[in-house]
Amino acid sequence: MNPVRLAIDVTGGDHGCSVVVKGVVDALRRSPGSFTAILCGDKTQVRDALAAQGVEPDVAGLSIEHCAQSVTTQDPPSTVWKRKCGSSVVRCIRLQAEGAADASISAGITGVLMASAVFILGLQDGVSRPALAAFIPTAGRRPVLLLDVGANLDCRAKHLLSFGVMGHDYARLYHGDDSIKVSLLNVGVEPQKGTRVILEAAQLLTQHCSGYQGYIEGSRILAGETDVVVCDGFVGNVLLKSFESFFGLTRAVLSGDKELLTRIESRMSILNSEMYGAVPLVGVNGIVFKAHGNASPGAISNAIGSAVTTLNQRAILAQQFGVSKGISRKYAV
Amino acid sequence: MNPVRLAIDVTGGDHGCSVVVKGVVDALRRSPGSFTAILCGDKTQVRDALAAQGVEPDVAGLSIEHCAQSVTTQDPPSTVWKRKCGSSVVRCIRLQAEGAADASISAGITGVLMASAVFILGLQDGVSRPALAAFIPTAGRRPVLLLDVGANLDCRAKHLLSFGVMGHDYARLYHGDDSIKVSLLNVGVEPQKGTRVILEAAQLLTQHCSGYQGYIEGSRILAGETDVVVCDGFVGNVLLKSFESFFGLTRAVLSGDKELLTRIESRMSILNSEMYGAVPLVGVNGIVFKAHGNASPGAISNAIGSAVTTLNQRAILAQQFGVSKGISRKYAV
Numbered sequence: 001m002n003p004v005r006l007a008i009d010v011t012g013g014d015h016g017c018s019v020v021v022k023g024v025v026d027a028l029r030r031s032p033g034s035f036t037a038i039l040c041g042d043k044t045q046v047r048d049a050l051a052a053q054g055v056e057p058d059v060a061g062l063s064i065e066h067c068a069q070s071v072t073t074q075d076p077p078s079t080v081w082k083r084k085c086g087s088s089v090v091r092c093i094r095l096q097a098e099g100a101a102d103a104s105i106s107a108g109i110t111g112v113l114m115a116s117a118v119f120i121l122g123l124q125d126g127v128s129r130p131a132l133a134a135f136i137p138t139a140g141r142r143p144v145l146l147l148d149v150g151a152n153l154d155c156r157a158k159h160l161l162s163f164g165v166m167g168h169d170y171a172r173l174y175h176g177d178d179s180i181k182v183s184l185l186n187v188g189v190e191p192q193k194g195t196r197v198i199l200e201a202a203q204l205l206t207q208h209c210s211g212y213q214g215y216i217e218g219s220r221i222l223a224g225e226t227d228v229v230v231c232d233g234f235v236g237n238v239l240l241k242s243f244e245s246f247f248g249l250t251r252a253v254l255s256g257d258k259e260l261l262t263r264i265e266s267r268m269s270i271l272n273s274e275m276y277g278a279v280p281l282v283g284v285n286g287i288v289f290k291a292h293g294n295a296s297p298g299a300i301s302n303a304i305g306s307a308v309t310t311l312n313q314r315a316i317l318a319q320q321f322g323v324s325k326g327i328s329r330k331y332a333v
Numbered sequence: 334m335n336p337v338r339l340a341i342d343v344t345g346g347d348h349g350c351s352v353v354v355k356g357v358v359d360a361l362r363r364s365p366g367s368f369t370a371i372l373c374g375d376k377t378q379v380r381d382a383l384a385a386q387g388v389e390p391d392v393a394g395l396s397i398e399h400c401a402q403s404v405t406t407q408d409p410p411s412t413v414w415k416r417k418c419g420s421s422v423v424r425c426i427r428l429q430a431e432g433a434a435d436a437s438i439s440a441g442i443t444g445v446l447m448a449s450a451v452f453i454l455g456l457q458d459g460v461s462r463p464a465l466a467a468f469i470p471t472a473g474r475r476p477v478l479l480l481d482v483g484a485n486l487d488c489r490a491k492h493l494l495s496f497g498v499m500g501h502d503y504a505r506l507y508h509g510d511d512s513i514k515v516s517l518l519n520v521g522v523e524p525q526k527g528t529r530v531i532l533e534a535a536q537l538l539t540q541h542c543s544g545y546q547g548y549i550e551g552s553r554i555l556a557g558e559t560d561v562v563v564c565d566g567f568v569g570n571v572l573l574k575s576f577e578s579f580f581g582l583t584r585a586v587l588s589g590d591k592e593l594l595t596r597i598e599s600r601m602s603i604l605n606s607e608m609y610g611a612v613p614l615v616g617v618n619g620i621v622f623k624a625h626g627n628a629s630p631g632a633i634s635n636a637i638g639s640a641v642t643t644l645n646q647r648a649i650l651a652q653q654f655g656v657s658k659g660i661s662r663k664y665a666v
Contacts, residue, residue, distance in 0.1 A: 073523075139585040150520055153528045187483055187570040190406075195486045195567060218574030222582045234528060235568050237520040241551030242572060246579060249555045252472040260596055264587075 003035050003061070004311040006304065007092035007101035010041035010049070011070065012108025014293045017041055020107060021049035023300025028061055030301065034308050038095055040065045040088040067091050077111035081119045089113055093120045096286050103287035103307045105278060107295045113288065114151055114281060121286040124166070130283030131163050131233070132290055133170060134240050135306070140224015145171045147228070149236035149279060157200035160184065160230050164209040166282045167228035175227070176313045182209055183216035185231040205230070240279075278303030280310070287311060336368050336394070337644040339637065340425035340434035343374035343382070344403065345441025347626045350374050353440060354382035356633025361394055363634065367641050371434055373398045373421040400424050410444035414452045422446055426453045429619050436620035436640045438611060440628045446621065447484055447614060454619040457499070463616030464496050464566070465623055466503060467573050468639070473557015478504045480561070482569035482612060490533035493517065493563050497542040499615045500561035508560070509646045515542055516549035518564040538563070573612075611636030613643070620644060 010020040024037050039046050043066040047057050057064060069086035081090050092104040093116045106113050114130060123130065133147035147163050148155070155163075164182045171180045184202055186194045193215070194202070205212040213226060218239070221229055231239070254261040278291035278299060287310055289303050343353040357370050372379050376399040380390050390397060402419035414423050425437040426449045439446050447463060456463065466480035480496045481488070488496075497515045504513045517535055519527045526548070527535070538545040546559060551572070554562055564572070587594040611624035611632060620643055622636050 139582045153520065185571060187486065187567060218571035219578040221575060222578050223585075231571075234520060235571055238518060238551035238564075238568055239571060239575060242554060242575065245552040245555050249472045252556075254597075260593075263593060264597060 001312055003033055004308050005100065005102045006035050006037045006307055007065075007095040007104045008037050008039055008300075008304075009088040009092045009104070009106035009108055010039050010046055011067070011088045012106045012113075012293075013291065013295055014107075015295075017045045018049040018052060019295070019297055020291075020300050021046060022053055023295070023297035024062070024304065025050070025053040025055055026297055027301040027304040031305070031308070032061070035304060036061045036063075037304075038063050038065050038092075038101055040067050040091045040095070042067065065091055065095065071108065071112055073109060075112065077109065077115040078119070080112045081116040090116050090120070093117055093286075093288070096288075097121055102311050103289065105289040105291060105300070105303050105307060107278075107291035107293055107300070109293075110150065110290055113290055117281055117284045117286065117288045121284045121288070124283055124285055127162060127166065127283040129159055129162065130281050131166060132236075132279045133167060133282045134236075134279040135174075136221070136240070136243055138222050138224030142175060142224070142227070144221060144224065144226060145174070145228045146221070146236055146240060147230065147282065148233035149240045150233045151281070152233040153237075154234075155197070155232035157197050157204055160197070160201035160232070161204040161208060162283070164205045164212060164228065164230045167230060168209060168211050170280065170282045170310075171227045173313050174310055180211045180228060181213050181226045182211045182228040182230065183213050183226040185221075185229050185235065186215040186217065189215045189217060201230075278306065280306070287314075334645055336366055337641050338433065338435045339368050339370045339640055340398075340428040340437045341370050341372055341637075342421040342425045342437070342439035342441055343372050343379055344400070344421045345439045345446075345626075346624065346628055347440075348628075350378045351382040351385060352628070352630055353624075353633050354379060355386055356628070356630035357395070357637065358383070358386040358388055359630055360634040360637040364638070364641070365394070368637060369394045369396075370637075371396050371398050371425075371428055373400050373424045373428070375400065398424055398428065404441065404445055406442060408445065410442065410448040411452075413445045414449040423449050423453070426450055426619075426621070429621075430454055435644050436622065438622040438624060438633070438636050438640060440611075440624035440626055440633070442626075443483065443623055446623055450614055450617045450619065450621045454617045454621070457616055457618055460495060460499065460616040462492055462495065463614050464499060465569075465612050466500060466615045467569075467612040468507075469554070469573070469576055471555050471557030475508060475557070475560070477554060477557065477559060478507070478561045479554070479569055479573060480563065480615065481566035482573045483566045484614070485566040486570075487567075488530070488565035490530050490537055493530070493534035493565070494537040494541060495616070497538045497545060497561065497563045500563060501542060501544050503613065503615045504560045506646050507643055513544045513561060514546050514559045515544045515561040515563065516546050516559040518554075518562050518568065519548040519550065522548045522550060534563075611639065613639070620647075 010017045046064050050057050067088040069084045071087045089106050089108045095101040097120050129152050131148035132151045133145050134149045135143040137143050145167050147167050168180050168182050278289045281288040291303050343350045379397050383390050400421040402417045404420045422439050422441045428434040430453050462485050464481035465484045466478050467482045468476040470476050478500050480500050501513050501515050611622045614621040624636050
């Protein structure tokens with residue numbers, strides 16, 4: 001299999017270029033030949049960051065795309081893709097659109113990344129709102145995909161349907177398995193429970209979403225009984241961050257007992273917040289990962305691993321079944 | 334201090350009378366003299382359950398209130414208090430209203446318990462919606478109170494304000510401390526983040542809620558930085574249940590290593606789902622605890638401990654400061 005080609009925004013995160021570059025270099029050392037990376041950012045800073053990792057700027061697998069413009073929280077997200085073409089985040093997405101990269105990874109501002117991806121790559125058929133989807137480790141044999149985790153805070157029933165269909169599609173791609181189970185997050189499993197939006201979404205999902213299984217409660221997400229959990233972006237964001245916090249809590253509580261902490265961490269990957277270091281943006285025509293603003297090198301490295309897995313699975317699926325083109329117009333939102 | 338007098342609905346839970354009775358007997362053995370209990374349920378069943386615990390029905394501290402009627406999910410919650418006066422849940426609340434009990438504990442149907450409490454005990458001044466509030470263990474020096482955890486799924490800004498004020502009041506009572514910090518759950522801490530409801534609630538809380546500190550993210554709930562976390566009942570329910578599930582996940586993952594599991598459980602009370610066995614209903618004129626439908630004896634026993642703590646603190650506060658009468662009309666919702 002050819003190495004996948006990644007465009008990586010090295011200047012978007014809170015910690016600057018060096019942390020992201022270290023993550024890329026670590027991933028390349030761990031899985032040489034599995035990917036190549038175009039590092040988008042200030043040329044001098046990227047060279048310095050590479051040098052700090054003992055890597056030559058022209059090492060095989062890495063190249064630098066100089067980006068002089070910077071994006072701030074003051075920039076209206078929906079205009080950055082047009083007005084700041086020279087920023088690292090826009091260059092990443094453009095490289096994808098131009099066919100020079102297979103996927104992008106950015107730790108930049110969520111709204112800017114999302115709007116740039118939507119305007120440059122376009123939405124999949126029938127999708128009106130893309131979503132951020134996070135894989136969360138479970139007690140079962142594979143992780144569960146939770147979406148939306150923050151792109152859409154207020155959702156109507158038709159948006160939840162859309163998340164279900166996109167989640168099914170993405171999980172199918174990621175796991176290379178057609179039997180994907182989709183569940184709707186609710187406060188109980190009895191049919192009459194939930195808000196008006198939830199009750200309406202349940203009806204739509206039953207009618208239009210492959211693999212829909214019904215409601216799931218917060219207590220069952222980590223049990224590994226389902227593959228996709230659908231919720232609005234407010235709930236998903238709060239949940240994802242609370243899952244992450246168990247790692248910090250465990251560390252705080254067990255800090256006096258390093259041996260116990262080490263044993264626990266080696267057994268429970270759920271406690272490792274770096275597992276959630278980056279999440280895919282689903283619903284756009286292309287594979288885009290949003291890393292945490294404060295992503296560590298380990299999180300960036302895991303994000304690269306996820307992108308490589310996703311792209312390789314897509315290649316396999318394309319041969320086996322043909323790649324899904326997203327939601328059909330019939331279920332358009 | 335006189336023992337507090339509890340009315341306990343022994344027939345409301347999923348597991349029947351014997352589990353609840355065992356919880357009561359365990360609590361009495363652990364803290365003899367701290368409370369007395371009126372066990373509301375079918376007389377014969379309660380006697381049998383007591384006998385199974387080796388307890389005489391006329392033992393000091395316990396009495397039985399025979400209740401012949403049963404409540405089902407088919408009963409409209411808002412009418413049970415009038416139409417099923419002989420049910421165990423309604424008898425508990427009535428005993429409080431009549432002055433024979435200081436607090437009630439029930440593992441029955443949430444809506445029925447809530448409506449019965451609202452209609453029989455009445456709402457605190459200025460409250461239009463009571464809330465379920467759960468104490469969650471943290472890495473800090475005391476637990477955090479999360480509300481609402483399921484009584485109100487759709488909330489407007491004024492309801493979130495109400496939860497903040499009620500939460501502040503309850504935490505002040507529980508901890509016996511006037512310096513209570515209140516936070517609003519959100520997807521970020523930047524002022525512009527959140528839904529329209531959240532932005533509006535933040536303004537109201539800033540103006541009208543003592544101790545309001547601003548936004549908190551899902552990742553910081555367990556850090557122990559705040560005393561009260563305000564959210565709508567959908568988010569709170571999902572969060573509470575997901576916190577509980579870490580216990581199950583830990584057990585599942587570490588089941589092969591019993592020694593490690595025992596060491597972890599003894600260090601991290603957060604992993605003990607029985608800590609969340611019962612939650613107070615705040616906003617009504619009286620102390621009412623809702624236990625899980627599937628509460629274990631340990632959870633019932635912990636609920637009794639919480640009720641005793643709350644009542645004793647209230648007695649102390651009443652001497653020191655005068656008891657709060659709830660939200661003033663000024664902030665009425």
